[in-house]
Amino acid sequence: METLLVIEKDNQSQVKKTSLELIALAQKHSWNWDALIYDQDPNFKNQIISFGPRTVFELPGHPNPLVAGSSFRSWLVPQQYSLILATASNFHRDFLAWAAFPQTPTIVNDVVSLEPQHSSQILVKKPLFAGKLIGEFRVSQRPAILLLRPNQISEKPTTKSSSSTTFQVIPQHNDQRYQVLERSVGTQTRADLTEAERIVSGGRGLKDASNYQMIERLASILGATPGASRAIVDAGWVDHSYQVGQTGKTVAPNLYIAVGISGAIQHLAGMSGSRVIVAINNDPNAPIFQKATYGIVGDLFEVIPKLEAKLKEIL
Amino acid sequence: MSKNIFVCLKQVPDTETRFKISDPDTKFDTSTIKWIVNPYDEFAIEEALKLKAQFPDCSTIALSGGPKSRVGEALRTALAMGIDEAILLHFEKDWPSAFTLAKAFAQVIRSEGDPLVILTGKMAIDDHSSLFGPMLAAALEMPFVSLVSSASWNSDHGILGRELEGGVREKVRVSLPAVVTCNKGLNTPRYPSLPGIMKAKKKTIKEVDISAQINVPEGLELNRLTYPPERPAGKILSGSIDAQVTELVTLLRNEAKVL
Numbered sequence: 001m002e003t004l005l006v007i008e009k010d011n012q013s014q015v016k017k018t019s020l021e022l023i024a025l026a027q028k029h030s031w032n033w034d035a036l037i038y039d040q041d042p043n044f045k046n047q048i049i050s051f052g053p054r055t056v057f058e059l060p061g062h063p064n065p066l067v068a069g070s071s072f073r074s075w076l077v078p079q080q081y082s083l084i085l086a087t088a089s090n091f092h093r094d095f096l097a098w099a100a101f102p103q104t105p106t107i108v109n110d111v112v113s114l115e116p117q118h119s120s121q122i123l124v125k126k127p128l129f130a131g132k133l134i135g136e137f138r139v140s141q142r143p144a145i146l147l148l149r150p151n152q153i154s155e156k157p158t159t160k161s162s163s164s165t166t167f168q169v170i171p172q173h174n175d176q177r178y179q180v181l182e183r184s185v186g187t188q189t190r191a192d193l194t195e196a197e198r199i200v201s202g203g204r205g206l207k208d209a210s211n212y213q214m215i216e217r218l219a220s221i222l223g224a225t226p227g228a229s230r231a232i233v234d235a236g237w238v239d240h241s242y243q244v245g246q247t248g249k250t251v252a253p254n255l256y257i258a259v260g261i262s263g264a265i266q267h268l269a270g271m272s273g274s275r276v277i278v279a280i281n282n283d284p285n286a287p288i289f290q291k292a293t294y295g296i297v298g299d300l301f302e303v304i305p306k307l308e309a310k311l312k313e314i315l
Numbered sequence: 316m317s318k319n320i321f322v323c324l325k326q327v328p329d330t331e332t333r334f335k336i337s338d339p340d341t342k343f344d345t346s347t348i349k350w351i352v353n354p355y356d357e358f359a360i361e362e363a364l365k366l367k368a369q370f371p372d373c374s375t376i377a378l379s380g381g382p383k384s385r386v387g388e389a390l391r392t393a394l395a396m397g398i399d400e401a402i403l404l405h406f407e408k409d410w411p412s413a414f415t416l417a418k419a420f421a422q423v424i425r426s427e428g429d430p431l432v433i434l435t436g437k438m439a440i441d442d443h444s445s446l447f448g449p450m451l452a453a454a455l456e457m458p459f460v461s462l463v464s465s466a467s468w469n470s471d472h473g474i475l476g477r478e479l480e481g482g483v484r485e486k487v488r489v490s491l492p493a494v495v496t497c498n499k500g501l502n503t504p505r506y507p508s509l510p511g512i513m514k515a516k517k518k519t520i521k522e523v524d525i526s527a528q529i530n531v532p533e534g535l536e537l538n539r540l541t542y543p544p545e546r547p548a549g550k551i552l553s554g555s556i557d558a559q560v561t562e563l564v565t566l567l568r569n570e571a572k573v574l
Contacts, residue, residue: 141534
């Protein structure tokens with residue numbers, strides 16, 4: 001299968017972990033693959049080459065989705081790809097959905113698994129209602145654009161000695177109708193909730209906005225991203241971007257620690273895809289314990305400081 | 316300036332809903348479902364009303380797609396909040412693709428004409444796809460700005476603030492007409508007023524049947540619905556808090572291997 005992978009760079013000039021998942025998937029199925037990048041870093045490029053793509057294409061326009069989208073659209077038309085894979089993210093959704101129209105109508109967001117079938121069909125699964133149901137869709141049109149949820153593929157890509165990789169730059173189509181006037185890189189150095197491997201979330205059990213710093217501190221010890229229940233977002237303790245759940249972000253980390261969160265159905269839907277769930281709550285009947293891998297029934301104001309101390313000993 | 320401000324709404328099951336898959340397994344039981352306006356689309360309605368206050372000669376028009384047996388209610392909510400007109404795009408198909416929907420909506424918007432801006436939510440809480448906005452913009456050959464949480468409007472452009480992954484903030488200048496997808500923080504949606512509700516009841520909702528466009532096979536079909544995999548029963552720890560914390564860390568490290 002002819003595949004194009006959208007590959008991103010992390011803060012250390014390395015291939016982003018979520019992009020490594022895409023490469024591992026292509027290698028597992030022995031697909032021929034090209035890389036589409038929008039960062040020019042030489043170290044990053046060398047690392048991509050080490051995984052054996054045929055061609056690395058550089059897409060201009062980032063972070064302007066209109067410029068990236070229209071450049072990509074014009075370039076894509078004569079190409080022969082069956083599949084275009086990217087990590088599910090805002091920029092990817094924006095520029096790929098824009099570019100998909102009108103030549104490439106098949107695009108699926110938030111894919112958690114994909115299985116190629118015999119007759120040029122692919123079965124893809126994606127969560128619906130933030131994971132309360134799973135929808136299995138048949139994709140039969142080529143090319144199809146699939147946006148994969150992070151943390152779904154455990155395989156690691158293998159390096160291949162290939163010196164035949166070529167480079168091409170995609171011509172830029174300017175569009176003055178959209179201009180980025182300012183762009184402030186966030187103060188957060190940690191991964192976004194949707195990509196995080198570890199998340200520590202806090203809820204109403206924290207009792208007061210000022211106690212959210214306990215969540216921040218525990219998260220920083222674990223290298224985790226802090227999250228929140230809807231209740232404390234609505235109360236204004238933290239920004240909406242922290243919200244995990246059906247009306248916030250759907251997350252799937254390896255480790256999810258829920259502190260003082262009782263587990264409303266909307267919250268459970270958003271985090272049940274996590275591999276290991278730890279619940280800390282003083283109410284033994286809290287619904288969160290039904291999803292928990294490990295549960296501590298107790299006062300979080302007693303548990304968290306002890307947990308912090310213990311983690312500091314070993315990490 | 317007498318242009319049209321469009322709002323695209325989706326009617327979705329209430330977030331409290333527990334789903335039951337029916338037979339055939341491409342459907343779920345809708346008999347007990349309470350339908351609501353997608354929460355992010357409420358920010359779009361409110362922004363349209365704010366725009367109307369700024370440009371009083373403009374008309375606000377709400378559009379929503381789906382079975383006419385239920386979708387009218389979502390449009391009545393928009394009318395009750397103060398939207399001027401409503402158009403129902405009728406079709407029965409579950410999970411239509413963003414592509415077919417965007418094409419059909421674009422056609423209706425074109426036939427109404429004179430768009431100032433087209434507003435919708437940043438995502439719908441049923442499929443979480445966030446693809447409709449950019450595809451609608453592409454279908455209308457307009458620019459679009461997603462995830463907008465602050466806005467100031469002029470007659471020919473908007474200065475819009477957006478929030479992205481990892482706390483990145485952007486300020487964008489977009490020429491109008493444009494498609495804009497709204498995020499929490501943009502405004503506080505008003506509640507429908509009693510006179511608004513009475514007035515909305517009397518208004519006529521225009522109906523357009525888009526079934527033929529939506530039912531075109533286009534390479535993406537729902538095969539079946541399943542429940543998420545059951546999580547194995549968890550372990551509730553016991554003993555003193557000190558003992559529990561020690562056991563938790565040991566389990567995370569040695570059994571779950573996540574530390």
